[in-house]
Amino acid sequence: MSNPIVKASNISKCYKLGVINRRTFGDEMAYKWHKLRGRDPAEYIGKIGRRDSKSGSDFWALKDVSFEVEQGEVLGVIGGNGAGKSTLLKILTRVTEPTSGRAVIEGRVGSLLEVGTGFHPELTGRENVYMNGTILGMKRRGIDAKFDEIVDFSGVERFIDTPVKRYSSGMYVRLAFSVAAHLESEVLLVDEVLAVGDAAFQKKCLGKMGEISKVGRTILFVSHRMANVRALCTRSIWLDGGRVRMDGDTETVADAYQQANGLTGVPVPIAQRTDRTGDGHWQAENAEMNYDKSSCRWRFSMSYTSEQSEIFGPSVVLGVLREDTPDKCVVVLDSYCMNGLPERIPGKGTISVELPSDVAFAPGDYSCDLTCKTWDEKKSSYVFSDQVKRALVFSVSDSVIFGWRRLPITPGMTLMQQKWSVEKAMK
Numbered sequence: 001m002s003n004p005i006v007k008a009s010n011i012s013k014c015y016k017l018g019v020i021n022r023r024t025f026g027d028e029m030a031y032k033w034h035k036l037r038g039r040d041p042a043e044y045i046g047k048i049g050r051r052d053s054k055s056g057s058d059f060w061a062l063k064d065v066s067f068e069v070e071q072g073e074v075l076g077v078i079g080g081n082g083a084g085k086s087t088l089l090k091i092l093t094r095v096t097e098p099t100s101g102r103a104v105i106e107g108r109v110g111s112l113l114e115v116g117t118g119f120h121p122e123l124t125g126r127e128n129v130y131m132n133g134t135i136l137g138m139k140r141r142g143i144d145a146k147f148d149e150i151v152d153f154s155g156v157e158r159f160i161d162t163p164v165k166r167y168s169s170g171m172y173v174r175l176a177f178s179v180a181a182h183l184e185s186e187v188l189l190v191d192e193v194l195a196v197g198d199a200a201f202q203k204k205c206l207g208k209m210g211e212i213s214k215v216g217r218t219i220l221f222v223s224h225r226m227a228n229v230r231a232l233c234t235r236s237i238w239l240d241g242g243r244v245r246m247d248g249d250t251e252t253v254a255d256a257y258q259q260a261n262g263l264t265g266v267p268v269p270i271a272q273r274t275d276r277t278g279d280g281h282w283q284a285e286n287a288e289m290n291y292d293k294s295s296c297r298w299r300f301s302m303s304y305t306s307e308q309s310e311i312f313g314p315s316v317v318l319g320v321l322r323e324d325t326p327d328k329c330v331v332v333l334d335s336y337c338m339n340g341l342p343e344r345i346p347g348k349g350t351i352s353v354e355l356p357s358d359v360a361f362a363p364g365d366y367s368c369d370l371t372c373k374t375w376d377e378k379k380s381s382y383v384f385s386d387q388v389k390r391a392l393v394f395s396v397s398d399s400v401i402f403g404w405r406r407l408p409i410t411p412g413m414t415l416m417q418q419k420w421s422v423e424k425a426m427k
Contacts, residue, residue, distance in 0.1 A: 004068035005218050006075075006092070006187060011101035013062040013087055013242075061087040062098070063242045069220065071186075074213045076233030076250055077222045078257055083239040085222045089113055089189050092220070107186030108136050112176050121165035125156060125175050128164055132179045146182050153204070154178035174201055181208050188212065191222045206232055226254050227363045227395045258365075258393075270370075270391055281374050281385040282306035282314070282347070289320075289368060289394045298359065300333060301352040303425075304372065309347045313375020315382055316341070316351055323365040323393070330361070336373075336382070340420030348425045361396045368392045 034040070062084045069075050077085050090096045092103050093111045111118070118135070119128045129150055133143035151157045154174040156167070164172065180188055190209070209232060213219055223229050229236060229250060236253040238246040246253050271285045287302040300318055320331040333353055335341045340353065370391035373382040 003070065005071040005106045006067075006069035006220070007104045008065055008067050008088075008092070009102045009104075011062055011065045011088070011091060011098045011103055012060060013084075013091065013096070014099040015059045015061055060242050062091070065101070065239070065242070065244055067237055067244065067247060069218055071218055072213060072216045073235060074209070074219045074221065074233045076229040076236035076253075077220060077239065078224075078226070078229060078236055078254065079239035079245075080261070084242040085239055086113065086191055087242075088239070089191055089220065089222060093189060105187055108184060109187045109189065110136065110180035110183060110185030111189040112173075112180045113189065113191045118179075119164050119172070119176065122163055124163055125151075125160040125167070128175070129179055133183050136183055136185055138184055142184065150175075150178045150182045153182065153208070155201070170201075177205055181205075181212060185217070187218045187220070189220045192224060202228075225363070226258060226365055230254055230395060270388060273388055276386060276388045278372070278384040278386040279374075281308070281383075282311050282372055283386040284370055284372060284388060284391065287368070287370055287392045289366075289392055291396075296357045298355040298361070299352060300355075300368075301350060302370070303350045304348065306347040310344050311347060311374065312344055313377075313382070314341050314345050314351075315373040315375070316353075317371040317373070318353075319369040319371075320361075321367050321369065322362075323367055330366075331359075335420050338420070341422065345422050346424040350423045350425065351420065352423075353420045363396050365395050366393065368394075 065084070065088060067075075077088065079085050087096070089111065090113065091098050092105060093109055093113065095113070118132050120131065123131065126147075129147060130140070130143055133146075134140075151160055154177075156171050156175050159167065159171065164175070167175070177190070180190075188209070190205075206228060209219055209221065219232075221229065221233055233250045235248065236250040237244055238253050238257050246256055270287060271283075276283070282304055283306070285303045285305055287300070289298060289300050291298050302316065315334075315336040317335070318333040319329045320333070321329055333355075335351075335353070341351070345351075367390045370386070370388045371384065372386040374385045375381075376383045
C-alpha cells in the first residue's frame with residue numbers, strides 16, 4: 001500500500017487467566033507480608049493471594065496481527081466470538097496497550113466500541129457531544145457547526161438535555177454513532193454495537209458510513225452480519241484464534257469464513273449429498289436463489305433428474321429460513337398450493353419460480369430446505385421423493401432493499417403469489 005493511514009505491525013495481546021490480584025488493599029498488604037516472611041500466602045489468606053495453578057495460564061487474544069489500511073478504504077473485520085476483533089479495535093483506539101507490536105494511525109480517531117463509549121453518564125447528551133468534540137481536538141465553533149446535524153441524525157433531540165444515564169441502550173447508540181460519524185475524525189472504528197439499534201437506524205448508519213468513505217475517511221467495521229459487511233466493505237480480514245487467517249477482497253474472505261463455519265454453501269454439491277431422504281423417484285441436482293436488480297425480483301431455480309421419461313404429479317416445496325432463527329420459515333414456496341406445475345413434467349429439466357416484485361427479504365443470511373414430492377395414485381396422496389436440508393444459502397444486504405417502496409415485513413410464515421415454469425433439458 002502506498003500511503004497507509006492505519007498500520008498494525010505484529011500486534012500481540014496476552015492476558016493472564018485465573019485469579020492473579022488481591023481484592024482489597026488489606027489483602028495486598030497481607031500477601032506481601034507473608035511473602036517477605038517466606039510463607040505461602042495461600043495458607044493464611046486463601047487462594048486470593050495466588051493464581052490458581054489449574055486455571056492460570058497465558059491467553060493470547062491476538063498473536064502477530066499485521067495489516068495496513070489506506071485512506072478512504074472501508075475494512076471489514078470478521079471472525080467468531082473470542083477471535084480478537086474487539087481487542088484489536090481497543091488497541092487501535094489506545095484503550096489497551098499491546099503486549100508486543102505496534103499500531104500507528106494517522107489523524108483523529110472516532111470510535112464506537114460499546115454502548116456509551118466516550119460518554120459520561122452524569123452529563124447530558126448536549127454536554128457529551130461537546131466533550132467528545134473537544135477530545136478529538138475540535139474547537140467549539142466547529143462543534144457548533146455540526147451540532148444540529150448530529151442531533152437530527154440521532155433522533156434524540158427531545159432528550160438532548162437529559163443526562164445520558166437515563167437513555168436506553170438504543171438512544172445511547174444513536175447519539176454515540178452520530179457523534180462519531182459527524183465530528184472531524186479521519187478514521188472511524190465501529191464494533192458490533194450497531195446491532196443494538198433498530199433496523200431503520202442500522203440502515204441509516206450503513207448509509208452514512210458509505211457516504212463518509214467516499215469523502216476520504218477510513219472505516220474499520222466489525223460485524224457478524226455478513227450481508228452488511230459485503231455491502232459496505234471493499235476489503236476484509238478474518239481473525240481466527242487471535243491471528244489473521246485471511247486478508248483480501250470481502251466476497252472471497254466472507255465466503256471462506258461462512259464456508260468454514262457451515263454458514264454458507266453445502267459440504268458437497270446437492271447431487272452428491274448423502275444426507276438426503278425420500279424414495280428417489282426424482283431428485284434435485286442443483287438449486288439457486290438469485291436477485292435480479294433490473295426487475296427487482298427474486299428467482300428460485302432448480303435442475304432435477306429422474307430415471308423416468310416423465311414425472312406424474314410433481315410438487316416442489318421450498319422453505320426459506322433465516323440462519324439466526326433456523327427453526328422458523330419466513331417464506332414458503334409451494335407449487336401444489338398455487339397449482340404452479342403441470343400434471344406431468346419431463347423426466348429431466350429445470351423448474352423455476354419468480355417471486356412478485358413487492359416481496360423483500362430483510363437483510364441477513366438465509367438457508368433453504370428443499371422438498372420434491374410425487375403424487376401416488378394408489379395412496380391418493382403425495383409421497384416424498386427428495387428432501388434436502390440447507391439445499392442452498394443466500395445473503396441479503398441492506399443495499400438490496402434501499403430502493404424498495406416499503407421495508408420488509410416482519411419475518412414469519414408467508415405464502416405469496418408465484419409464477420412457476422418448466423423447461424425441458426436439451427439432450
